[in-house]
Structure formats: C-alpha cells, structure tokens
Amino acid sequence: MTVQIKYCGCQSEDDYKLLIESKADLIGFIFAKSKRKVDPTEVSSWIEKYGKPKKLVGVFQNATLQQIKDVVNSVPIDIIQCHGTESVDQLKEIRVHCNKEIYKALPFSESIIKEIELYGKVADGLIIDSVSQGQFGGTGIPFSWEEVPNMMKASDGIGITCFIAGGIKSENVSELMKLHPHGIDLSGGIEENGKKSVQRIETLERMIMR
C-alpha cells in the first residue's frame, strides 16, 4: 500500500502554493490555538486563487460545534480533524451537523490499541500523535515507534486509515517507513524559520521515494 502524505500547518499563500505542488495527498490548516493558526477568510482566498487539487483538512482542538460549523461554512475543507479530547458522541454529532469526513487524533499511550478500536468505529481516519509537556499537536517530538506495526494491524482490523504524526522529518522518516504506516502527517519537519520549505519537502519526498 502506498503511504499517504499529509502536510499540516499551512500558514500563508506561499505555503499553500508550495504544498499544492508537493506530493501530499492532504493539506491541513490549523483553526485551533497555535502559532500556526490561520484565518478562515484568508484560507478561502488562497483556495479561490490557486484551486484545490488536494483534499483539505481543518484542524480543531475541543472546538464547539458552532465554531466548526462557522469554518466549514466558509472554507471548502473535506475533512474535520479533531485534535483534542473530543468524545465518540461529539464526533458523531459533528458528522451529523457538518457532513464531512472526520479524522480523530489520538495521543500515543499504553492504551492506544483500545483507543484505536474505540474511535476507529466512528472516525474515517486516525492520527496517532505525541504528547509533550502537556502539549498535544505540533510538538515536533516523535513518540517511540515500536508499536506502529500493532497500531496498523488494529486499524486494518476495523478498515480504517491510520496516520503517524509527531516530529517526523527527513532525518527519521526512513526508520518510520520500515514500519509501514498507512500515512504520515508532518508540520514542523517541513518548515524552516516558520515557513514551509521547498528544500525540506524535496528531501523528505526523496527519502519516501513515492
């Protein structure tokens, strides 16, 4: 199976131009509290200007249904990524009201297989990310990847795509690829001075050889 690539944290018109030309399957925008947070109106203007050749993801963290609806009504995203402590029932409610695919980010922990089995029944995709110093999302720090094969097996068992996130970059992506993740999700690892970097993206994509 070909690995899916998601590049997240698109912050500017220049980032968007670069990412739509990349090998990414998915491009993510952060609508949660973050140094990468973007304004929906600005995002819409980039999409209008350059088109939408990739699937677009909106990232939220414990947002209210109304906050999510406000973004979905103004930006043509395909997927809502819930990157907080949203419950299974909240995901169901978001799906009913927003009519979009739902991805759930799960913090890597000892109970990750149980979490995959629980959330995999309601989400369309899962993202396993690291937690560092209470921060979840955009940490730039990888978790320990030994469990990746078991996580993929558990996700295969329920027929769901599972991405690995957290501190992935060209220097460590080969190690991760040997464990055959369904998808990889990167933000900081393709940035230089807070902007998406063509060199970093090209180097990473050479390592993946997709």
Ligand SMILES: O=C(O)c1ccccc1N[C@@H]1O[C@H](COP(=O)(O)O)[C@@H](O)[C@H]1O
């Ligand atoms: O990137 C952020 O700033 C962010 C903020 C809040 C929630 C999620 C966020 N990003 C997600 O973090 C991972 C990748 O991060 P990194 O490669 O370690 O920098 C990815 O799932 C993004 O969607």
